[in-house]
Amino acid sequence: MTTSEMSIELQGISKQFKGTQALHKIHAAFEAGSIHGLLGRNGAGKTTLLNIMAGYDLANQGSVVIDGTVLKDQQRLIQQICYVRETEKPWEEYKLKKLLTFFKLNTPNWDEEYAMALMSRYQLNPNKKYSQLSRGMKSLFGAIRGLASRSPITFFDEPVLGLDAAMRQMFYDDLLEDYTKHPRTILISTHLIDESEQLFEYITFIHQGQIMLQGATDAILQRGLTLSGRKEAVERAIQGKQVLHTEQLGGHVGVLLWDVPEEEQRAWQQSGLDVGSASLQKLFVHLTAQSQHAKGGHQ
Numbered sequence: 001m002t003t004s005e006m007s008i009e010l011q012g013i014s015k016q017f018k019g020t021q022a023l024h025k026i027h028a029a030f031e032a033g034s035i036h037g038l039l040g041r042n043g044a045g046k047t048t049l050l051n052i053m054a055g056y057d058l059a060n061q062g063s064v065v066i067d068g069t070v071l072k073d074q075q076r077l078i079q080q081i082c083y084v085r086e087t088e089k090p091w092e093e094y095k096l097k098k099l100l101t102f103f104k105l106n107t108p109n110w111d112e113e114y115a116m117a118l119m120s121r122y123q124l125n126p127n128k129k130y131s132q133l134s135r136g137m138k139s140l141f142g143a144i145r146g147l148a149s150r151s152p153i154t155f156f157d158e159p160v161l162g163l164d165a166a167m168r169q170m171f172y173d174d175l176l177e178d179y180t181k182h183p184r185t186i187l188i189s190t191h192l193i194d195e196s197e198q199l200f201e202y203i204t205f206i207h208q209g210q211i212m213l214q215g216a217t218d219a220i221l222q223r224g225l226t227l228s229g230r231k232e233a234v235e236r237a238i239q240g241k242q243v244l245h246t247e248q249l250g251g252h253v254g255v256l257l258w259d260v261p262e263e264e265q266r267a268w269q270q271s272g273l274d275v276g277s278a279s280l281q282k283l284f285v286h287l288t289a290q291s292q293h294a295k296g297g298h299q
């Protein structure tokens with residue numbers, strides 16, 4: 001591990017707002033030098049968690065531990081974190097060039113040349129005020145700050161809001177290229193699960209203020225599968241299995257399953273049933289829906 005990579009551990013983080021338990025005893029670990037996805041539905045607690053992890057807000061209980069040191073009040077550690085939020089109210093009245101100068105003066109690893117290259121690549125006018133930017137332009141400006149900061153820890157909260165498909169892809173490409181050259185710990189919260197599946201080495205699903213699932217993306221994808229075929233045969237096969245979702249079309253049925261041993265999957269294939277892989281998006285949607293019905297979790 002290099003000094004530009006830092007691990008993060010969450011030890012029993014809880015946060016209450018008046019009448020709302022936003023986070024409930026969150027335990028999670030984010031490996032150093034990896035890109036992590038933080039996925040959750042609206043109101044799941046992603047922004048609240050990122051605010052606490054970045055030192056912008058305090059938890060009511062629990063600790064954020066960075067490379068073995070509790071974050072609280074540790075200015076030295078907080079400076080290692082770049083937190084890119086959806087929008088920044090305090091920036092509204094400043095021109096982008098002024099903000100870039102501010103970042104340069106206050107960010108230890110700031111790469112000025114790279115920041116300027118991204119400004120022209122994303123066609124942002126440095127003489128414009130932040131308040132004059134469109135939703136998508138604000139996201140791009142945030143992306144520039146997050147990338148050019150080269151901070152050992154970088155959090156992006158919904159970094160592609162308002163970006164069209166081509167611009168989103170440009171951001172993902174730039175992020176991957178820069179991360180490959182300058183490995184660091186990156187955590188991204190997003191709703192766009194399927195298209196960022198390629199980006200994340202690890203995924204954390206947060207649901208109703210709790211961690212529902214955390215692990216390597218490949219390992220999570222391997223736990224889900226689809227099975228389809230004639231109704232009677234599928235129904236016989238899935239007895240006792242964890243079924244996340246069922247779709248019926250005439251005499252055929254397609255199901256989404258979780259945690260089926262490989263030998264059973266092979267036996268199903270040999271008997272003529274169709275076994276396929278499940279997308280992260282589908283798994284996410286149906287795991288959260290199921291967890292809503294039967295609170296418990298899938299860790």
Ligand SMILES: Nc1ncnc2c1ncn2[C@@H]1O[C@H](COP(=O)(O)OP(=O)(O)OP(=O)(O)O)[C@@H](O)[C@H]1O
Pocket residue numbers: 017018020021022040041042043044045046047048049
């Ligand atoms: N300042 C606050 N005061 C009161 N409740 C809050 C505050 N901030 C967040 N909450 C509540 O905490 C819960 C989690 O909100 P949070 O913004 O963290 O979710 P999120 O996963 O980021 O949602 P989204 O994807 O919609 O942005 C929600 O119920 C929200 O209403």
